[in-house]
Amino acid sequence: MKPTDTITRSVRTGEVERRWWVVDASGQTLGRLASRIAALIRGKHKPSFTPHVDCGDYVVVVNAEKVVLKGKRAEKKEYFRYTGYPGGERFESFAELIARNPAKVIEHAVYGMLPKNRLGRRMRLKLKVYAGPSHPHQAQQPEPYPLSK
Numbered sequence: 001m002k003p004t005d006t007i008t009r010s011v012r013t014g015e016v017e018r019r020w021w022v023v024d025a026s027g028q029t030l031g032r033l034a035s036r037i038a039a040l041i042r043g044k045h046k047p048s049f050t051p052h053v054d055c056g057d058y059v060v061v062v063n064a065e066k067v068v069l070k071g072k073r074a075e076k077k078e079y080f081r082y083t084g085y086p087g088g089e090r091f092e093s094f095a096e097l098i099a100r101n102p103a104k105v106i107e108h109a110v111y112g113m114l115p116k117n118r119l120g121r122r123m124r125l126k127l128k129v130y131a132g133p134s135h136p137h138q139a140q141q142p143e144p145y146p147l148s149k
Helices: 030-042 094-100 102-111 118-126
Strands: 020-024 058-062 078-082 089-093 127-129
Touching: 020 030, 030 058, 030 102, 030 118, 078 094, 089 094, 094 102, 102 127, 118 127
Parallel strands: 020 058, 058 127
Antiparallel strands: 078 089
16 A cells, blocks of 8 residues: 555544534524434534444524425425324324424424434434524533524
């Protein structure tokens, strides 16, 4: 191997430096916001990204109740769940879910963009979503994450 060749280095779990970010969801489109948050949680914004290691950051989302959908999506979008019983299909529209539990809307969108395995289930714990403008994570000194509108 020549000295000019570069070696791709995989980061280990103990070497990961995590930061805390605050994302303001007011006026943001749900899908675009969720993809940016999922990339932060996975760590894809870091040059030391390693796919099999949880190297992402913590994300605190505030003003989840002010997230928007474009066009007629707000009336047409439905969330599905199944109770486990025969005939137990339950549908809920976006408007109903955002009124009942605004954090669930963002969590559902971000979770769909994370890996579907043990690593993805651990990454879910780094997402904190709050309906209003305040959050209890001031001790971690989160920095505002810039999003374009």
